[in-house]
Amino acid sequence: MLKICKFSVAMLFINLYVIYTFWGRYIPYGTLIFGFTATVTMVLHALLPKNYQLFTKAKVELLTLLGFIIWAYITAPFAISTETALSGCFDVLQKILMVIVIYYICSFDGSLKFVTKLFLGIAFAAAFYTILNNGNMEKRVALSSNVSENVLGNIMVFGVFCAIYLFQGKHWWSLSLITGISALFSFVVALSGSRKSIFAIVLLLFCCLLFVPKNNKISGKSFLSMFLLVIVLIVLIIYVYPLVSNTSLYARFFDEKYATRANASNEGRIELYITAWREFTQSFLWGIGIKIFNYEHGSYTHSAYAEVMVSTGLVGIILYFTSYIRIFFTFVRGLFDKTITDSKKRDSRLCLCFFITFLYVGVGVGHLYDNVSMVELGMFIAASKLFYVDLREKFVERKVTNEQKEIKSPANSI
Incomplete structure (x- = not known):
């Protein structure tokens, strides 16, 4: 029963973020069918006494x-x-x-593997589609008409976390793999022009370096991982920077025309916050x-x-x-x-x-x-x-x- 629930959840989000993106339409009544099936099968599976205790x-x-x-x-x-x-x-x-x-x-x-594997796959699909179907990097890119630039950025941030969770410390090449995936998703965020998403990725990586415990023993594998990381960073600087410098995210930070628009956008949001506070009072x-x-x-x-x-x-x-x-x-x-x-x-x-x-x-x-x-x-x-x-x-x-x-x-x- 739980397998049906998992399948329904997977299809629900694949329908929302993958099938619609590549096909241009949803599976007919897919959201209703998969959402209803996931909820009902979860309830049926939870009727067993031991399973019901999970809710408590x-x-x-x-x-x-x-x-x-x-x-x-x-x-x-x-x-x-x-x-x-x-x-x-x-x-x-x-x-x-x-x-x-x-x-x-x-x-x-007893783990987060189902969700992280699902959304890492969705993030990869969204990333490759965005890169391969982006003809004008100076314009902010959305995944589809129903998935905005900010949602695309949010998916990329989630994808970075999923990569870290699934690959952390399992092999000597884990650090290089995580770095490469983070760089790929960050580039997609640059295409989307979402400033808060790029800051979110930086914040996530910084917090991981600060809080996640590391092995204090320095081995040859650790040195090799560091060496590969340096190689990856050099490649990114040489080949990726020219691409990033042409994206809407770069322009929103450093181009005077776009910076003026960004400041106006920030002022507009502050005004929304003030209005929300006024109505709350x-x-x-x-x-x-x-x-x-x-x-x-x-x-x-x-x-x-x-x-x-x-x-x-x-x-x-x-x-x-x-x-x-x-x-x-x-x-x-x-x-x-x-x-x-x-x-x-x-x-x-x-x-x-x-x-x-x-x-x-x-x-x-x-x-x-x-x-x-x-x-x-x-x-x-x-x-x-x-x-x-x-x-x-x-x-x-x-x-x-x-x-x-x-x-x-x-x-x-x-």
Whole structure:
């Protein structure tokens, strides 16, 4: 049953980001069929007692997300356009259900390999299509009419994380492979012109260097990896820089004409944030309704935090961001734990690095309406519970071992 669920999830996103891109159309009713099948098969698989317990491990995160969408439905009738608010609620409900499905799959597997393999493949397909079908690099490139430049950039950022998660430290050439993939996806981001995505990739790599533990022993393989990395960087400087200098991203940073447009865009977003804050203060408890800000102003707030704030008010903020707070502190706690295995510690810290990147991207991307971001959220919830349970089990094991020692001690046997 879970295999059908995984297949449905894979086909859902392949349909959205690959089939439509190459074929120019979706599989008829594909989103409905694959989404419904994934949800139903997950529920049927979870009916077994042992499987159902997976939900109890993340009951706070999942219940608060469900509470968030229930609250959005309750407040929708009070919006200036009830039809728009209810439509927005249904769209967000589908994405929250996908969060739950992704959480369940990762939790049952005990790893993030399914999601990371799926989206690494999607990222490669999107990257090669973008490069091979880009005739004018000075113009910002979208993946398709339904996948914007910013979403393409977000997919590339996710792809870099997937590459690091899947290939980290397994072979002596892992570092060079990760570097090459990161360079490829960064070039695609340059074509898309997404500044926050290129900053996100840099932030992710920097955090990984800072937080992810490394082997202190320097071997010949390590020197060989460093040598290959230097070779890759030299090749990138010689052959890739001339290409990057002609992209819209380079122009948005360094060309005076494009810089003026970029500054105007930034000012426009700041104005949206100010407007969102003003409307929040006028309806701070329940908000104005999902997607009503776009209905009023012709644009979203361009921020995950501002969108939740203005749409659902203070109650919505508490319900939605509870999962963010719990995820963050769980990963931070893993930084100081000395009992978990090196592989668990490495994975936990890597997820912390990507979660920091996820929070940064949320400044300019509305996670609430983005499929990729909600998949990442489901993955984060699963990862935090996997590492949390590991910590708790270690504590229980130590407690049981100490109790057994006390029972067997000579003092207790007398």
